Amino acid sequence: MAKLINGRELADNMQEQMRLDVDTLKKQEVYPGLVVFLVGDDPASKTYIKNKEIAAQKIGIQSKLENYPSDISEEKLLAEIEKYNSNPNYHGILVQLPLPDHIDEEKVLLAIDPKKDVDGFHPMNMGRLLLGNPQALPCTPYGIMKMFEAYDIDLAGKNAIVIGRSNIVGKPMAQLLLAKNTTVTMAHSHTQDLPTLAKQADVIVSAVGKGNFVTKDFVKEGAVVIDVGMNRDENGKRIGDVDFAEVEPIASFITPVPKGVGPMTITMLMQQTIEACKRQELN
Numbered sequence: 586m587a588k589l590i591n592g593r594e595l596a597d598n599m600q601e602q603m604r605l606d607v608d609t610l611k612k613q614e615v616y617p618g619l620v621v622f623l624v625g626d627d628p629a630s631k632t633y634i635k636n637k638e639i640a641a642q643k644i645g646i647q648s649k650l651e652n653y654p655s656d657i658s659e660e661k662l663l664a665e666i667e668k669y670n671s672n673p674n675y676h677g678i679l680v681q682l683p684l685p686d687h688i689d690e691e692k693v694l695l696a697i698d699p700k701k702d703v704d705g706f707h708p709m710n711m712g713r714l715l716l717g718n719p720q721a722l723p724c725t726p727y728g729i730m731k732m733f734e735a736y737d738i739d740l741a742g743k744n745a746i747v748i749g750r751s752n753i754v755g756k757p758m759a760q761l762l763l764a765k766n767t768t769v770t771m772a773h774s775h776t777q778d779l780p781t782l783a784k785q786a787d788v789i790v791s792a793v794g795k796g797n798f799v800t801k802d803f804v805k806e807g808a809v810v811i812d813v814g815m816n817r818d819e820n821g822k823r824i825g826d827v828d829f830a831e832v833e834p835i836a837s838f839i840t841p842v843p844k845g846v847g848p849m850t851i852t853m854l855m856q857q858t859i860e861a862c863k864r865q866e867l868n
């Protein structure tokens with residue numbers, strides 16, 4: 586039976602530490618600020634943003650939501666971002682993804698001042714990660730690394746497989762594992778015989794967005810299984826990529842969905858907002 590990696594509990598503990606850190610900053614008259622851009626009214630994005638607002642409030646970070654209609658022009662959105670690049674009260678800027686099809690995501694991410702990019706998605710920050718000198722990291726993979734650390738999961742020399750090659754999870758996840766001396770395989774939709782490949786891994790990170798995709802046939806006895814999936818089953822219940830009931834008895838550690846990786850994504854966003862604030866205000 587696997588040990589459950591309790592993302593909710595770890596996130597709460599880290600957020601409490603951050604609250605104390607922010608209290609200290611406020612005594613120096615430094616007030617961390619975060620602005621979140623939401624384009625349209627996608628219900629899932631709205632839930633994630635609500636949770637980000639709740640976390641910010643708990644920690645004492647001033648957060649502001651800028652919600653634009655889904656038909657906002659790219660030009661207007663870029664101009665709005667520019668306003669916050671030069672507003673010293675906001676140390677972090679986040680654009681909730683995905684964006685509507687008519688907006689070029691790459692252009693938008695490039696428009697954020699890299700110093701204020703608390704999502705770690707700006708090409709400069711992605712490049713720094715690749716070169717082994719990161720400043721801001723994509724929050725989901727960063728949160729997963731914190732989970733490994735908190736649960737004393739040793740990665741050096743282990744074989745890991747990352748399933749999914751998105752820019753926001755799969756690719757940065759592989760880099761962070763590599764930086765811990767893990768041997769990393771990246772799997773994707775063209776990978777041949779994925780179950781056999783995954784079964785050789787000591788660590789599996791699944792970020793494919795398909796409910797119950799990772800079954801017991803993918804998992805070797807004692808593997809660590811991290812589920813980034815955020816899917817709904819036919820009854821609307823939240824489920825991950827991993828068939829929890831099948832995999833949990835085989836794994837050594839496993840993350841649940843919900844209350845696994847999700848709360849850590851938000852926590853790392855808060856952490857990076859505080860760090861960005863310190864870099865901008867205290868240096």
Ligand SMILES: Nc1nc2c(c(=O)[nH]1)N[C@@H](CN(C=O)c1ccc(C(=O)N[C@@H](CCC(=O)O)C(=O)O)cc1)CN2
Pocket residue numbers: 632633636679680681682683704724725753815823842843844845846847848849850851
């Ligand atoms: N700009 C960004 N956009 C997106 C990111 C991101 O890191 N930056 N990641 C995802 C969505 N996401 C954060 O924005 C995110 C997803 C899930 C959760 C979370 O806490 N999930 C809860 C369940 C929430 C619910 O459905 O009620 C859980 O797992 O317990 C937080 C953040 C895509 N876009």
